[in-house]
Amino acid sequence: MLPIEFKDKKFHLYNKNLSYIIKISEHGDVLGAYFGARTDLCGVDVIRPVCNSFSPYPYEDDSSYTPGIMPSEYPVSNGCDYRTPALDITLPDGSKTLFLKYKEHKILNGKPKINGLPSVYTENDAEAQTLVITEEDNGKNITVNLYYAVFEDFNAICRHAQIINNGENPVFLNSAQSVCADFPEGDYEYIHLCGAHTREKHIERNAVHQGSQGFESRRGASGHTENPFLAFFEKGANEKNGNVYGFSLVYSGNHKFEIELENCAAPRVTAGINPFSFRYKLDKEESFSTPEAVLVFSQNGLGEMSQTYHKLYRTRLCRGKFKNLPRPILINNWEATYFNFDREKLIKIADTASKIGIELFVLDDGWFGKRDNSFSSLGDWFANEEKLGGNLKSLADAINKKGMKFGLWFEPEMISEDSNLYRAHPDWAIGIPNRPKHYARHQLVLDYTRSDVRDYIVKTVSNVLDSANIEYVKWDMNRNITDAFSQKLAPDRQGEFYHRYILGLYEVLEKITSSHPNILFESCSGGGGRCDPGMLYYMPQCWASDNTDAVERLYIQYGSSLVYPMSSVGTHISASPNHQLLRTTSLSMRACTAMNGAFGYELDLSALGGDEIEEMKKQVEFYKRIRNVITTGTFYRLVNPFEKRQASWQYVSEDKEKSIVYYSVANALSCQPIKNLKLRGLDENAEYKLGDTVYTGRTLMNYGIFINDIETESFNRIIEIEKVTPI
Structure with missing residues (x-):
């Protein structure tokens, strides 16, 4: 059992690498004595700083003891x-x-x-x-x-x-x-x-x-x-x-x-x-x-x-069956169709996706109520059967017959004024009575501090999830809160609104995700607007950004890697020119960026040519081969795009048998020096095969590998390294 030591009014919380020491002072204050590399309790104490005449003290007989310069724990x-x-x-x-x-x-x-x-x-x-x-x-x-x-x-x-x-x-x-x-x-x-x-x-x-x-x-x-x-x-x-x-x-x-x-x-x-x-x-x-x-x-x-x-x-922190599992490769129809689709269009995209080897089809916004634009229907969580050419079950069954799972987009925290829900319950929308409303994306936010709102969302969303073979949910939130006020909270409790909203959200998420353990949930808030550890507890991945440009995603995903496991970061190949920045990038560059996380596609596959389809087949085959390393491997940042013109990172499997290295150019120059990329995390005494050449781990980490191609904008390489098994 891991010990917490208590001796001489000092607590020592430790393991083999760190120590956290707390002291109870002679006056009963709880003080922080040390936080850092593993040490021993003996000899560690709170250093009492020297105070001055403007440092007040609570004890007349001990004027040198002033809490204002002491390291207090709370x-x-x-x-x-x-x-x-x-x-x-x-x-x-x-x-x-x-x-x-x-x-x-x-x-x-x-x-x-x-x-x-x-x-x-x-x-x-x-x-x-x-x-x-x-x-x-x-x-x-x-x-x-x-x-x-x-x-x-x-x-x-x-x-x-x-x-x-x-x-x-x-x-x-x-x-x-x-x-x-x-x-x-x-x-x-x-x-x-x-x-x-x-x-x-x-x-x-x-x-x-x-x-x-x-x-x-x-x-x-x-x-x-x-x-x-x-x-x-x-x-x-x-x-x-x-x-x-x-x-x-x-x-x-x-x-x-x-x-x-x-x-x-x-x-x-x-x-x-x-x-x-x-x-x-x-x-x-x-x-x-x-x-x-x-x-x-x-x-x-x-x-x-x-x-x-x-x-x-x-x-x-992540829970459930998916936390350690490689994510299915998906196709999301949003940037392919936006709201403008029918059953025939969806099936065309699914046909191509199936041939490529994609494993999951995700139907994004526009499938419910009378939702043909962003002005209506949020809150009306029932299928638009006329638009879908049938109910959700028939569409999910059609996708399943093509060998793919079926997923669905929701935005359950929002309400449109043009909706059956708002007409029945206008008081369910956050806002101050008899005052002007503030809108974003033409929508309002539901009051999750209210139990009747939470009960409605749990029931209606669960009804949809139970109506068909739905195996993935994208949970979106496309605006922030304004006019923070609940008609159910007393005046002296309105200051609790923001926190009670989050507590209400967590209650809803707990009920829905725990009752549907076989569904993979992904959180989203206009991309990364609520990509945080709290959401990871309920949903093991997050859509990192609505910006799908491959170059800009280098920065977003590099920053994400400081704290979030890359298996939790949603990353897709989208069209070129990109819909957000209008930048043109090669398909290989887009793949090099998007294969760093929960990989997928977000473009109209049915409109692509044969060469692009064949290249995508190879991408899918390659990612399926390496995704175990991406999911559970150790992650190393090699080149920082915020400091250099390039980005590079590396995954090493837990047994150090395999490694994947990514290298991309964010901003090419006309004359580039030859680059020596030093790898990390390998077994220095083992031999590794890179292409047709065998190197020791020591050489790859201390000397490195040459990146000596003539770099152009969107130049990239994915390098696969495997340990050589002795004969």
Whole structure:
């Protein structure tokens, strides 16, 4: 059993690679003493910084002890600490000051679930232990439970907090963060994944400077603009070297990540639900649980951090039969037809797809209600049999007879004003009564804080899923929340709206996905607008971006790889010129990009020529041969397109028998130097075959392989490497 050590008022959470040490101070404060590479408890202590005359202290007989410069594990507002608090609470008398002190602790085998929220799990109790530290302010009747889970085989600490009101009168949470981590003085940098719709997860690297810096989402979703992930590291760290700390929030709503460097030059990182428009009422004996923050430590750069997240999220966050299975190769009709299709057109595309060897046909938007454009029918989840030339079962059966599975697109969180549902229940749409509405894509959002709305969605979507042999669902969300207000919430609970919406969404997803375990679910929000760990808990893959341009996808998928396993990233070959950027790229370039994840096609196959069809047959055959490596292999980033003109990455099978290397040019120059691409992760003593040549693993990693072709725009190579079996 993995130990959590408690000695001399210090907790030591550790495995073979990391240590996380917490100390209970002489005054009962819970302080962070150390987080980093494996150490021993003996000799580790909280270093008390030198305070000055403007550092207030709560103990007259100990003026050198000031919480404002101490490394607190869960600091509160309005006391001696002027830095960003983890907990900001308004008490019944209107005051905000808490004196939380250590009360007790317990150590649990395994890892408990968080009620109503997704989280990393264990498959047996021997995989992890969980420390629960209870803090209490007796005078104000507030209890805080701090949860820390440490794993035997992952360099990760999972944290969340539970706040309980033990008093007779209500209190209000203004901010309840999932994690606070104070780091020692030093030079630090950080990376976040930023962008926009069709430009998601671009890497931005900054130096930590004095003051506050960070990022957030206020959209009701995790968002296209900022993913809920932060890499915090010592200055100069790179893919292979340096101490790196990852912070990833298992949450799909408004979030905020903040780094604060105050006058004592010790940075503080906080992450959790965005305090923007957040005010959560706790009545007597009510509790509130924060989302889980997953902290990963790497002593060997960003690459090792990513590999920890990849395996942890693939095997202990994603659930169900598909989490470790290679994904079926699909054809989605959206960019082929948009809303303009009938049964004959769909069958033509399916005929060609079947000949190519594609395994799954996905019918996208336009199959339900009277949906021939984006103005109507969201909420009316029944098939348009006139348009489909029959019911869904007959279409699914026709696709199945061609040797393919059948999948369907939904957007169950939305409602159109031109719909039967809106005409029957206009109050189900989010909005403020008697005030103007705000639209996006001509649609409104359903109020998932309401149980009647949630029950309707579970019932109607399940009825569709049970009506035919549907084996894949794409769950979309094509706008963010505005006019955040529920007609079912009391005025003093409207500040709970955004969080209650996400809790309602999770309830719906839990019911639908658990009752349909044989359906592969993919999340989508205009692409990557809600591609986050919270959604991965219910759906093991996400459509990375509505931008299917092969060059732009190099950046999007490279950024995604910092935290998300590539088996969870949806990637498709689309038409050329591309529909979004009008860029022309070769079919081989599009394949080289799209084969890095859950591979598929999104174009009109029935309009292609014979040469393109034959090339696609070879692509499908090749991907089927390598997709096990893509799904479960170890991922290495070799060339960063944000720094170079090229992108390259590598997969190595768990047994190191096989490796796949991808190399693409994002921006060609007229005169290029010869490139020597050094590989990673191989068995240095083994021999590997590359084409007709045999190399040692040591040579491929230390000397590398030449990429000496004359590069042009959209030049690419996929290199397959296999270990030579001794005779």
